[in-house]
Amino acid sequence: MLQKKICMVGAFATGKTSLVSRFVNSIFSDKYQTTVGVKIDKKTVNVGDKELNLILWDLYGEDDFQKVRMSYLRGSSGYLLVVDATRHNTLEKAFNLQNRVEETIGQVPFILVINKSDLADEWEISNSEIDELRQKGWTVIKTSAKSGFGVEKTFQTLAYRILEG
Incomplete structure (x- = not known):
């Protein structure tokens, strides 16, 4: 079975652990x-006719006092860049x-x-900002x-993008 490491990356309190x-x-x-530090979980998913074992590295959130240790990312096949839609500054942090x-x-x-689509009335990130990122080729x-x-x-x-890459 194929095994791939995926990291959860983002600012403090964006919902990485909850996801x-x-x-x-x-x-x-x-x-x-x-x-x-880091919390590690596993889950097996099916992608087409392949079984893929995802090793999920949930990294601590970055804030003004603590930077994410980039060495945790070594060996990653992909990552999720998590933003809290109710806090615009988490999008800026995500770009960095x-x-x-x-x-x-x-x-x-x-x-x-x-993240946090259930709090749509409190969003600080606009749909036009999201559309701009999609136009740049980002998957959002x-x-x-x-x-x-x-x-x-x-x-x-x-998982699909990792396997096709």
């Missing part, structure tokens, strides 16, 4: 838990992180995940770890 919990265990908790990830591991498939998927919206699609899309 992994929803995807792996189909659960969501309102209790916020800060990731310390995306550049640093590429400098570290080169160009690998990634998806920009616009809106998700909600809380409701599960878009979560399966996100991981399946990344």
Whole structure:
């Protein structure tokens, strides 16, 4: 069976851990838990006729005091760049992180995940900004770890892009 490492990257409190919990265990908790270092989970997915074992590295969120340790990314086949749609500054942080990830591991498939679609009235990121990113060739998927919206699609899309690459 093929095995691929995927990293969850983004600012502090964007929902990376919640997305992994929803995807792996189909659960969501309102209790916020800060990731310390890295938390690793696994899930097997089917992509076409292939079984793929995803090793999910949930990296701690970057903030003003702590930068993501780029060495955690070594060996990654792809990553999810997670943004909290209710906090525009997490999108700016994502652009910075995306550049640093590429400098570290080169160009690998990634998806920009616009999380917290269940809080649409509180969004600070506009649809026109999202459209601009799509026009640049970025894959952008809106998700909600809380409701599960878009979560399966996100991981399946990344798995497919990793295998086709």
